[in-house]
Amino acid sequence: MSTHLASLGYYKADTLDEIEYRCTAIILSPNQLLATSKCVGNKIYEKPNRVLVGVTDPRKFFDPELEFELTTKVQYKNDLALFTLSTSIDVSKTEMANVSLALLCNETELEGVPKLYAVGFAQDNGSNCGLFKTRLERFNDCTNKNPGTIDKSRNLCLVPQRNASHAGVSDDCTKCLTASTSVLHVERADGSFCVAGIATPTTNDCIVNSGPIYYTSIVSRDVGNFPITANNGSCRNLCPSFRKRGVNTN
Secondary structure: OOOOEEEEEEEOOOOOOOEEEEEEEEEEEOOEEEEEHHHOOOOHHHOOOEEEEOOOOOOOOOOHHHEEEEEEEEEEEOOEEEEEEOOOOOOOOHHHOOOOOOOEOOHHHHOOOOEEEEEEEEEEOOEEEEEEEEEEEEOOOHHHHOOOOOOHHHEEEEEEOOOOOEEEOOOOOEOOEOOOOEEEEEEOOOOOEEEEEEEOOOOOOOEOOOOOEEEEEOOOOOOOOOOOOOHHHOOOOOHHHHHHOOOOOO
16 A cells, blocks of 8 residues: 655755655656655755655665656645656556555545544654554544644644554654654555545654644645646546646646
8 A cells, every 4th residue: 555655865964965765755646746845945955856666665775766866846835745756657667566656535535434544654863764554533632733824624633543553664663653754545445545645744743652643635625736747648547636626637
């Protein structure tokens, strides 16, 4: 369920030549990635310059062909940032066997009491470790803890389910949910997963098992007119969802 997630690469602040991987990006199309706006800053080491796909733990050896450069073009809409790749990802290639485009949820799949999961990279001093997932549930006290900068109509307030397991990485890294690495998924009735949201940039906290975390829904009708392009106009599974919300896909 994580082949549509990727790590953003940054220059290390102390050297500006080595690369470290922070933040989680969603592969929307072969040449576009979506992340929280918290993943981009003003300083050179706060601006991602590449992305690593198809790798569940960026600390381990990976094929250089799984790394793609980002262009300097970044578009913002509220809490979100859209990145463009300098070279498109060809998911049909053999080396891209563990890479896929994201399947976005429909609005109705967030109704009722869906099975919600956070998937993201565990953390080691701010750098990405291995992927893990944990079950989430809605938080009833959102009105008391909702920061003033959050648009309630587009955001979900969730907490890790009590006694939820943290499936995934099993080393010394911290399995916590952060505002730059956590992506919200819904488990469908057939056992498959779709992407429903991405962590809202409200805190620097590393949420382990108690505090609330906010997610910006990417299934609601008012989430931004990002121009999404894919496969020379062939949108696959992505564009129909955005087209219903009035997004330009040309």
